Amino acid sequence: MKTLTVDLGNRSYPIHIGQHLLTQVALLQPHIVSKQVLIVSNDTVAPLYLDTLLSTLSAYDCYTVVLKDGEQYKSLDTLNEIFDAALNNKLNRQLTMIALGGGVIGDMAGFAASCYQRGVNFIQIPTTLLAQVDSSVGGKTAVNHPLGKNMIGAFYQPRCVLADISTLDTLPARELSAGLAEVIKYGVIRDVAFFEWLEQNMDALLARNSEVLGYAIERSCRNKAEIVEQDEHERGMRALLNLGHTFGHAIETACGYGVWLHGEAVAAGMSMAAELSYRLGWLPANDMQRIIGLIARAKLPVKPPATMSAAQFMDLMAVDKKVEDGKVRFVLLKALGDAVTTADFDAAIFEQFLNESCGA
Ligand code: NAD
Ligand code: GLY
Secondary structure, three states: OOOEOOOOOHHHHHEEEOOHHOHHHHHHHHHHHOOEEEEEEEOOOHHHHHHHHHOOOOOOOOEEEEEOHHHHHHHHHHHHHHEEEEEEHOOOOOOOOEEOOOOOHHHHHHHHHHHHHHOEEEEEEEEHHHHHHHHHOOOEEEEEEEEEEEEEEEEEEEEEHHHHHHHHHHHHOOHHHHHHHHHHHHHHOOOOOHHHHHHHHHHHHOOOHHHHHHHHHHHHHHHHHHHHHHHOOOOOHHHHHHOOOHHHHHHHHHHOOOEHHHHHHHHHHHHHHHHHHHHOOOOOOHHHHHHHHHHHHHOOOOOOOOOOOHHHHHHHHHOOOOOOOEEEEEEEEEEEOOEEEEEEOOHHHHHHHHHHOOOO
């Protein structure tokens, strides 16, 4: 097992990464503040892993709430089911809420923990690659609104992240690829050596070689922790983690939540950001080709959905969280490993790029 630390002063927390961690109560126990535990999961993950976690936590009074699976249920309505379960069971402020699932469950349980009785203790047990490398670390929590992805939420750090790599054995291949989008992102925005390693190890990752997966998770979490430690509330450099997300969130909202997976939309968005950066004359052609090539090798889309128009992109991107003074800001690339957040680019080139990308 490897343990990293997200260093946030007295709110610092460990990320444990390894095989079969779900059975190790000693990793969770220091972060549980009373007997009361509420485990939040969904109807896909609960049948696979809830019993194991319940037996690990048999010394505690565990309550469970099992939500419907899907990005389309990442909503305020579903959030209420968590509050209903907590209140029906008279759970108090000493409660520890545990997210057992992918990024949807982690984001919702984290948001619920941030609001229930104005904030209760929270632990992340991510069970998708995407959640193990990105969403469980850093304290972003949210639900979607019909008009925009992750528009209602809070920054709320967990007390501990337990990334049990063995849970990835049951993950569908499409979801594994979706997680690889966020892994590739770290290489593209700040870690060229990792990008090169990914080029060499993509086949082993897709084949779920556990050693290779473990290294990718550790390196991704290390990158994420370094960024979060410097800019927890996204006043500056944390925005670089949104490479591809401005296009990607528009894709997810336009297609209907859950139709394109988050990682797929981010993959197409990263490819778009790379091509736009190239067309602006910022990114060398070879870097663009390597980025798009690696994304394609991870079995991810590199183009937006054929159904989306440029006008639809513009309309949906206008509610992006990076909009400032009415201007949409994008994460763009000056080179492989060198990303910037900016609204300062040639609007005519951007317009032509978007029209041609959408075929309209
Ligand atoms: P997800 O939570 O929907 O999980 C993907 C699918 O895999 C679901 O059907 C889930 O039930 C299933 N699943 C989960 N673990 C499994 C396992 N071990 N075996 C079999 N099936 C399993 O999607 P995701 O890709 O994990 O997360 C995407 C969400 O994360 C999006 O809502 C996105 O906005 C959010 N996100 C948040 C952050 C953040 O910083 N908070 C970062 C990136 C993404
Ligand atoms: N996934 C983007 C962030 O955590 O900032």
